[in-house]
Amino acid sequence: MLFAFSIAPAGGGSDSVGDVVAEAVRVVRASGLPHETTSMFTTIESETWDEGMAVVKAAVEAVQARAPRVSLVLKADIRPGFDSGQLRAKVERVEAALDDVDRPGPA
Template sequence: MLVAFSVAPSGTGRADGSVHDAVAAAVRIVRESGLPNRTTSMFTELEGEWDEVFDVVRRATEAAGEYGSRVSLVLKADIRPGYSGELDAKVERLETAIDEAGGGVA
């Protein structure tokens, strides 16, 4: 299964609204999990079995929650039994399709 999620605390008391320390704590949990993962400017993606992925998401959410009085979690999952390595394979298939359609950048 692939999961893309984003966590952010609110009620942090920071005048600038920055949540980078909370996000760093959450991403640290993800990276220490050993599951394949990738972090972008908006989401963190990880891949694994249902129980292990959701355990990591829970712990990352709890870590972010330490920085505010409440936490927001946005999550999207691609549940495809029998497949692994899709964190990169899905992107590779997309790039191949773009190249085959003549939309690649030279």
Template sequence: MLFAFSVAPMTTGEDGSVHDAVAAAVKVVRESGLPHETTSMFTTIEGDWDECMDVIKRATDAVRAFGSRVSLVVKADIRPGHDSGEIQGKVDRLEKAIAESE
């Protein structure tokens, strides 16, 4: 399963940024050992339901230290039979489809 999530405090620092809070969340993800990828908008993790939801909860808890209100957005790709390598596998299949259509 893939889970893409974005978590941030509802209030921001003096410069309007939430990077310190997001860094705390990404640290939790990295320490989890799950395959992951962080982009400017989301962090994607790969694993089973329970382990991914645990990481998302702990990452959210880490952000709670930066404000009393937190925003969490989660999108999941639940695809039986595709248990690992899908962070890159989905991109590879997309790139192949684009190349074949040219």
């Protein structure tokens, strides 16, 4: 299962939220789950719904400890029958498709 989420503090009186968002990322890294953080989202991979949602909840709570209001955007890829490694495998499948399209055909 993949969980992509964005947690943003609000009401703190500053436009800069990086130091507070870093608290959520610390929770994700401490979880030991495969993860990736980009400029807009953090994606984690877990074996179960409960495991993934526990990390999301803990990350929200970490931000909530530093901000009076928290916004959460969450997207989940729930795909039974697919084992771990989908965090990278999905990207690899797209890259392979791009390689097939970009490769020149026979002359």
